[in-house]
Amino acid sequence: MNDTKEKNSKLVHSPFALFPSVVPKDCFELACKLAPVFNLLAFRLSNCPEYLLKHLEALTTIDEFSGKLVLLYKETVQHFGRQPQPYQLGILRSDYFIDVLKEKSTLKQIELNTIASSFAALGQRVAEWHQVARSLFDKSQANDGELPPIRNVQNFVEAMKEAHTIYDDAESRILFVVQPNERNTYDQEMIRWELWKQFGIKSLRRTLREIEEQVDHSRLPEKLILVSCNERIPISVVYFRAGYSPDDYPSEQEWNARKIIEWSDSIKCPSLGLHLVGMKKIQQVLSEPGEVEQFLQDRPEDAALVRSCFAEQHSMEPSVQQFAVELAQAHPNDYVLKPQREGGGNNLYGDRMLQLINRASKEELSGYVLMKLLRPKDYSNYLVRNGVASFGKCISELGIFGIFLSSDDNELIINRSMGHLLRTKWTRQEDGGVAAGNAFLDSPLLT
């Protein structure tokens, strides 16, 4: 497909890898084993406002967007004590590179996503295509390993159904919060179809602005009921596929919608607390000695496993900033500077990292974290964009979805690995992200 054609067409397939990419089996198994542990860790952190505010409150004066999220969280905690709805649903995706150190492959976490963790459904489709590719292309690389079974979508909707059932309102529906002009619609629609097909659960898609416009104000703050086409629709579960980027909040209306949702008794996926757990700053703090361990005191072995997959990270807080700055200046090609943002395309590398370090004030820099650059082994594959396959060297990022549902007595009713996703990019590209335009959907070939 040429450029003109792409501009004129409304539907473009997600970029994907023609064949699965190699992932060492032991690393894959470790990542799956870690999923329920990260669920538990994230859940406990989400219930610890003192900890989150201690480490994130400084953002309120540095970074307008993250600061507003933190302030809304603070206001919510002050108003309700903990959170308005004790049940919460978590759909996380822990992303890893397989780092190669002295010939040994080690699993290293890139980040833990706690909001809008995407591509469970389309990733499954690509994995299913790879099963077909294996039978079609006899002597291809797709035959030299094992394609792990995948049921991302089924696991996803089973947990959503549990949350929906707990809300216990026969009239209610699940609300998908989406971006205006959403491009990644099919990854969401496949979940909605499955909810309907398997359980007869209805759902709807709305932007934050539409929610603010359609909400029945007479039932706030407790009940989130949307009025649409003269129909009153109570909301059981709010599943966010938007709300993580400043672009999602162009006006106060969107912020108001976020507050309305947060203060209602609908079950959130994620709650605002859980959203904040996914901040890069929290992940940097957790990598400091003793931090993970204090949240997993009853599970020292799990805490050690989590720690084993942490990469080197450094705080940019003013008291320790000089150390991180000197490190980045001395080794600009070995570190990446990350702001408190989601969705890909925000990190700074090499010269751009140095330019920012030289230009920014101490205060502005303290909103970032510095992370050691990981260098996974590259493999050759065909990557397909707009119907055209190109061959070259690429590297892959493994994502393992975790899903949890927490109960009002502070327990996890569901806590398991939900499935997997592989995203592959050309080695020359620094940043990943399928939606950001750099990565291709892929699936792991375990060897």
Ligand code: ADP
């Ligand atoms: P986002 O929330 O925007 O996805 P990430 O931390 O995942 O933020 O960074 C985006 C991309 O940048 C990753 O998918 C990966 O390709 C690259 N990246 C991030 N951290 C590192 C790192 N430590 N080493 C190498 N590449 C990294």
Ligand code: MG
């Ligand atoms: Mg992210």
Ligand code: MG
């Ligand atoms: Mg990422």
